[in-house]
Amino acid sequence: MxxxxxxxxxxxxxxxKKHPILSxxxxxxxxxxxxxxxxxxxxxxxxxxxxxMSAGIRSFRKTRKRGEPxxxxxxxxxxxxxxxxxxxxxxxxxxxxxxxxxxxxxxQIGRGEFKSP
Amino acid sequence: xxxxxxxxxxxxxxVKCPGFPSEERMAKGAVAVIECVQEIPCxxxxxxxxxxxxxxxxxxxxxxxxxxxxxxxCGLCIACCPGLAIFVVNKAYSETEAxxxxxxxxxxxxxxxxxxxxxxxxxxxxxxxxxxxxRNPPSNDHTSxxxxxxxxxxxxxxxxxxxxxx
Amino acid sequence: MKKLETDIAIVGAGPAGLSAxxxxxxSGARVTxxxxxxxxxxxxxxxxxxxxxxxxxxxxxxxFDIGTQLLKEVEALGVDVMLGTLAFGVFGANSLGLVTDQxxxxxxxxxxxxxAGGQENYLAFAGSTLPGVMGxxxxxxxxxxxxxxxxxxAVMVGSGNVGLIVxxxxxxxxxxxxxLIEAAPHIGGYGVHxxxxxxxxxxxxxxxxxxxxxxxxxxESVTITGVDCAFQPIxxxxxxxxxxxxxxxxxxxxxxxxxxxxxxKFEYVALFGGHVPLHDENMKTSVDAFYVAGDICGVEEASTxxxxxxxxxxxxxxxxxFIEKEKASRMKAEAREKLNxxxxxxxxxxxxxxxxxxxxSFACVCKENRx
Numbered sequence: 001m002x003x004x005x006x007x008x009x010x011x012x013x014x015x016x017k018k019h020p021i022l023s024x025x026x027x028x029x030x031x032x033x034x035x036x037x038x039x040x041x042x043x044x045x046x047x048x049x050x051x052x053m054s055a056g057i058r059s060f061r062k063t064r065k066r067g068e069p070x071x072x073x074x075x076x077x078x079x080x081x082x083x084x085x086x087x088x089x090x091x092x093x094x095x096x097x098x099x100x101x102x103x104x105x106x107x108q109i110g111r112g113e114f115k116s117p
Numbered sequence: 118x119x120x121x122x123x124x125x126x127x128x129x130x131x132v133k134c135p136g137f138p139s140e141e142r143m144a145k146g147a148v149a150v151i152e153c154v155q156e157i158p159c160x161x162x163x164x165x166x167x168x169x170x171x172x173x174x175x176x177x178x179x180x181x182x183x184x185x186x187x188x189x190x191c192g193l194c195i196a197c198c199p200g201l202a203i204f205v206v207n208k209a210y211s212e213t214e215a216x217x218x219x220x221x222x223x224x225x226x227x228x229x230x231x232x233x234x235x236x237x238x239x240x241x242x243x244x245x246x247x248x249x250x251x252r253n254p255p256s257n258d259h260t261s262x263x264x265x266x267x268x269x270x271x272x273x274x275x276x277x278x279x280x281x282x283x
Numbered sequence: 284m285k286k287l288e289t290d291i292a293i294v295g296a297g298p299a300g301l302s303a304x305x306x307x308x309x310s311g312a313r314v315t316x317x318x319x320x321x322x323x324x325x326x327x328x329x330x331x332x333x334x335x336x337x338x339x340x341x342x343x344x345x346x347f348d349i350g351t352q353l354l355k356e357v358e359a360l361g362v363d364v365m366l367g368t369l370a371f372g373v374f375g376a377n378s379l380g381l382v383t384d385q386x387x388x389x390x391x392x393x394x395x396x397x398x399a400g401g402q403e404n405y406l407a408f409a410g411s412t413l414p415g416v417m418g419x420x421x422x423x424x425x426x427x428x429x430x431x432x433x434x435x436x437a438v439m440v441g442s443g444n445v446g447l448i449v450x451x452x453x454x455x456x457x458x459x460x461x462x463l464i465e466a467a468p469h470i471g472g473y474g475v476h477x478x479x480x481x482x483x484x485x486x487x488x489x490x491x492x493x494x495x496x497x498x499x500x501x502x503e504s505v506t507i508t509g510v511d512c513a514f515q516p517i518x519x520x521x522x523x524x525x526x527x528x529x530x531x532x533x534x535x536x537x538x539x540x541x542x543x544x545x546x547x548k549f550e551y552v553a554l555f556g557g558h559v560p561l562h563d564e565n566m567k568t569s570v571d572a573f574y575v576a577g578d579i580c581g582v583e584e585a586s587t588x589x590x591x592x593x594x595x596x597x598x599x600x601x602x603x604x605f606i607e608k609e610k611a612s613r614m615k616a617e618a619r620e621k622l623n624x625x626x627x628x629x630x631x632x633x634x635x636x637x638x639x640x641x642x643x644s645f646a647c648v649c650k651e652n653r654x
Contacts, residue, residue, distance in 0.1 A: 071414025
């Protein structure tokens with residue numbers, strides 16, 4: 001998939017490249033997902049939330065009443081704080097959903113709306 | 118208990134614990150210092166010592182006892198302690214210096230011959246240290262064991278080096 | 284809904300569930316192991332420190348290596364592992380409703396072992412919903428599984444073993460830890476874990492709690508305050524600490540939904556995290572087909588979870604005739620012996636006392652049911 005490499009949000013130093021205990025992970029495939037239209041580098045199969053956090057993105061949705069930012073809280077799919085709109089589907093728990101090449105991830109404002117096909 | 122009030126063990130607690138060697142033994146040369154003051158079911162240290170100088174016994178909640186007459190200060194016990202609570206101190210290294218060997222599980226390990234900042238149990242830098250050796254064989258399972266030389270007067274306080282950030 | 288059948292269904296593929304699956308499968312029973320996560324292992328794969336306990340029973344080995352060992356055994360024994368599968372309900376006497384990839388199933392099992400574990404508690408304070416405020420377990424998942432730093436500078440709330448260990452692991456991951464705060468006047472977890480982070484220069488501030496998390500779009504700082512012996516804030520002791528990550532390690536509570544649905548009898552045990560399903564010395568609950576193991580029946584440690592899973596797996600298999608009585612007796616006695624050994628000392632004795640109390644409560648409950 002082609003994209004503007006220069007404008008892609010590269011992984012910042014938020015990725016742990018060297019760890020004193022954990023050995024380097026096997027080579028993972030680099031893909032591109034889109035956050036509110038902006039290209040973000042990700043590893044195929046990792047949680048969407050991890051890819052976003054690695055690019056320094058922490059606010060994933062805004063609450064219905066006061067428009068307050070929410071991000072990851074439990075990271076195991078239990079609290080629903082990390083929900084975003086993924087490929088048009090709302091209320092997707094990004095901490096347990098795997099990133100796939102070309103995925104479109106959007107900030108969810110308030111309640112999700114299921115659009116009829 | 119001071120350890121549970123402030124997060125680091127006090128000299129009073131240490132002197133009472135059976136893993137702490139006598140001043141007399143420390144003056145003779147390298148010896149293990151087992152700073153294990155709390156009863157937790159745990160005994161890998163007993164298995165690590167080839168001289169059988171560490172004794173826990175059948176009740177694995179017992180505090181490890183150091184047989185200082187048998188300990189040769191080889192340091193094989195350092196990497197095996199899950200609590201990273203074992204050190205080897207050599208107060209007979211030289212006239213003015215002592216060595217402290219400690220477990221280390223962070224990135225950016227200094228190289229042999231380099232200088233490092235030695236820290237006490239509170240993490241305060243107390244003096245400069247020279248790195249004498251760094252061991253991390255596969256049997257240590259990623260726990261590096263670093264030996265540093267420091268001014269002798271700090272041998273009872275220094276238990277590590279300041280981390281170098283990425 | 285497609286219908287499935289098995290001898291022994293186990294909900295939760297963490298240390299308790301994996302251990303139960305191994306021992307049940309070794310006896311020849313057909314075992315189905317279910318976990319809502321895409322990766323098995325529960326807490327084990329996040330534990331990168333060396334475990335305590337006896338050398339004969341995996342002490343000195345890092346949690347994730349234990350997890351890998353258990354997983355290999357489970358696979359080698361031909362256990363049917365259903366990952367990314369949520370057990371959403373109990374139906375009838377012994378059926379579970381399962382959903383995976385938008386398809387649902389009804390799984391009927393002769394015995395069901397609930398090993399769903401515990402989940403992190405939440406602490407409510409101004410700003411606690413800001414991005415950057417997360418559970419300590421969440422931070423652990425993000426650094427050790429996803430290999431991403433949740434932030435650059437963290438403050439840890441809570442000095443139990445989870446708080447102490449995750450603070451250490453954050454530093455191993457290259458995250459600075461500005462402070463660890465604890466509302467009680469003393470540290471709750473192991474002294475050696477506290478000693479490790481003290482050596483690394485992390486101030487452990489007891490008798491303090493969080494007043495607020497501050498920031499616009501995400502966390503920028505926290506305000507902490509001193510508290511008195513009734514945990515009330517002391518005016519004038521507030522101070523700000525700059526940080527972009529706040530980890531809450533304020534206890535776990537058992538995930539007992541399925542046990543409630545099954546009609547199991549419960550008791551509230553604060554030490555164990557809240558309401559826990561009662562069980563007998565075979566880990567069997569007050570409902571015949573249901574067993575429990577691990578944090579779901581009392582938040583303890585991975586090592587006790589493995590042994591309770593061991594016990595439940597053998598007991599469930601024995602009750603179906605897969606292990607002959609005398610052999611099962613010996614195996615169960617061994618598992619109970621290991622549990623007793625793990626529940627000793629400064630930390631363990633209280634847990635031993637409460638587990639004994641739970642067994643006594645269970646006996647009373649059974650007596651009531653019979654009269």
